[in-house]
Amino acid sequence: MSIRIVIADDQASVREALAVMLDLVEDITVVATASDGAAAVTEVTAAMDIGGVDVVLMDLRMPGTDGIEATRILKGLFPDLPVVVLTTFSDERSVLDALGAGARGYLTKDAGRVEIAAALRAAFAGQAVLNPEVQARLLDAVEAPRTKAVPAGLTPREVEVLRAIAAGLSNREIAQQMFVSEATVKTHINHLFAKAQLRDRAQAVHFAFTHGVVG
Structure with missing residues (x-):
């Protein structure tokens, strides 16, 4: 096709x-x-x-x-x-x-x-x-998080996953970073996507920056 x-x-x-x-x-x-x-x-x-x-x-x-x-x-x-x-x-x-x-x-x-x-x-x-250059620039911003109220009722673990997504990490890399299974990561992602009404990882990156989770 x-x-x-x-x-x-x-x-x-x-x-x-x-x-x-x-x-x-x-x-x-x-x-x-x-x-x-x-x-x-x-x-x-x-x-x-x-x-x-x-x-x-x-x-x-x-x-x-x-x-x-x-x-x-x-x-x-x-x-x-x-x-x-x-x-x-x-x-x-x-x-x-x-x-x-x-x-x-x-x-x-x-x-x-x-x-x-x-x-x-x-x-x-x-x-x-x-692409890698864009991810690197976002990662620089992720490393200096803002201190704002957690948006959309996200749990601390979901915020951690959201920051990892904004840094360009894959599910496997997030799982390794958090010392959990990929299935657990997928569950966290499904929950935060539902709470924040996100369709995909691109929207998640934008949400993370605009709501002060990172940046």
């Missing part, structure tokens, strides 16, 4: 290079490209009527409607459509704004074809993706 994607980037050379590069990947098909956020919304909406779109690869800083606003609009129109941000910016604010708008993944433009393709597959499968 081919993953149908739309690429949005205001630089024609980057946009065209991405389209050519990703079209060469066996299980990925580029169905449209867009030069800004508004065009991305238009292209995705049109493509939904002729085969659908599985993932949007979105630049962040574009004139007019930028990637943040375009992501927010697309998630309003198509709540289940994953958006993966591909940008030169990896600062904490940009990451959090993108995740807050509903992006499921965040990559920097030094990512290669293999990494981008893997991120698109992961997003299509419902997984959140943050």
